[in-house]
Amino acid sequence: TAGITQAPTSQILAAGRSMTLRCTQDMRHNAMYWYRQDLGLGLRLIHYSNTAGTTGKGEVPDGYSVSRANTDDFPLTLASAVPSQTSVYFCASSDSDRGEQYFGPGTRLTVT
Amino acid sequence: GQNIDQPTEMTATEGAIVQINCTYQTSGFNGLFWYQQHAGEAPTFLSYNVLDGLEEKGRFSSFLSRSKGYSYLLLKELQMKDSASYLCAVRDSNYQLIWGAGTKLIIKP
Numbered sequence: 121t122a123g124i125t126q127a128p129t130s131q132i133l134a135a136g137r138s139m140t141l142r143c144t145q146d147m148r149h150n151a152m153y154w155y156r157q158d159l160g161l162g163l164r165l166i167h168y169s170n171t172a173g174t175t176g177k178g179e180v181p182d183g184y185s186v187s188r189a190n191t192d193d194f195p196l197t198l199a200s201a202v203p204s205q206t207s208v209y210f211c212a213s214s215d216s217d218r219g220e221q222y223f224g225p226g227t228r229l230t231v232t
Numbered sequence: 233g234q235n236i237d238q239p240t241e242m243t244a245t246e247g248a249i250v251q252i253n254c255t256y257q258t259s260g261f262n263g264l265f266w267y268q269q270h271a272g273e274a275p276t277f278l279s280y281n282v283l284d285g286l287e288e289k290g291r292f293s294s295f296l297s298r299s300k301g302y303s304y305l306l307l308k309e310l311q312m313k314d315s316a317s318y319l320c321a322v323r324d325s326n327y328q329l330i331w332g333a334g335t336k337l338i339i340k341p
Contacts, residue, residue, distance in 0.1 A: 162236065162319070162331030163275070178328070210274060217327040220265060223274035 122146050124224035126211050132230045133201050141196040141227050143211030151214045152194040153221060154178075154186060156207040163210065169194055170217055201231045234258045236332035238320050243338045244310055252305045252318050252335045260325025266294050266305045267319040269334065275319055279305070307337075315339045 124145045133139050145152065150171045155163040165178030169188040183205060185197045194213075198205055208228050212221040235257045244250040256264070263282040267275035281287055281296035281303060293306040305318055317334040324330055 160333055162333045163321075163329075164331070165328060168328070218262070218323075220277045220280060221329065222277070225274050 124211055124213055124222060126209075126224040126227050128227060129225070130228040130230075132232060133198075135202055135231055136200055139198050139201060139229075141198075141209055141211075141229070143194045143196070143224055144192050145194075145211075145213045145222075145224075146192065147213060147215075147222070148191060149213035149215050149219075149222075150191070151217050151219075152188065153212040153214075154184070154194070154196045155210045155212065156180065156205075157210060157226075158207050166196065166209075203231045205229065206231045234322075234324065234330045236320055236322060236330055238318075238332040238335045240333070241336045241338065243340060244307075246310055246312060246339055246341050248310050249306065249308050250310060250337065252307070252320075252337065254303045254305070254320035254332060256301050256303070256320070256322045256330075256332075258322045258324045258330055261298060262323040262325070262327055264294075264296055264303050265321045265323070265329065266292075266303075267321065269317045269319055271316070278318075310339050312339050312341070 127142045153168045154166040167186040169175045172191045211224040214221045237255045266278040269275040279294040286295045291308045296303045319334045320332040321329040
């Protein structure tokens with residue numbers, strides 16, 4: 121079972137460029153999440169989706185957008201990247217907003 | 233505001249026991265999670281507490297006191313592979329996880 125996959129594994133992006141981080145799960149989980157992880161800080165929620173067709177803002181949503189067209193995919197888009205968006209991005213899913221979360225392998229993004 | 237506190241780093245000896253503490257102040261409480269994260273990898277689920285008391289799972293146990301806003305993760309018979317960061321997370325009144333910064337555990341032979 122693949123679980124959750126993320127692409128790309130890593131990326132160097134010039135400031136001002138746009139980029140979409142991909143996330144796909146095969147567990148038929150209803151809820152999906154995007155986090156960023158920075159050194160010395162806890163995981164911070166960017167956006168979430170409790171079910172296909174709905175999304176919500178997390179703690180740090182500015183500069184990011186998401187969509188949830190179907191159960192399996194939850195892409196994260198940076199419209200115009202800035203250096204402060206340099207981070208490791210994790211996608212996660214759970215069978216509901218009450219279950220434990222399962223994480224993808226992460227995308228390491230560097231904005232120069 | 234919401235806050236999760238854990239020690240930044242701990243060191244222990246192979247074969248020994250270590251306790252990692254977590255204190256929290258959140259808007260509401262709907263359970264506490266512990267995750268393990270090896271360097272360069274994704275967090276993986278270890279344990280979940282929603283009621284007071286001790287939950288045991290093999291070499292790992294997790295304790296919760298809701299009245300004190302306190303939890304600990306107990307790791308017994310430490311192995312070198314237990315070297316990792318341990319993340320405490322609380323599910324708040326909106327059913328979102330609030331994460332601590334993690335405790336880096338270093339195991340020495």
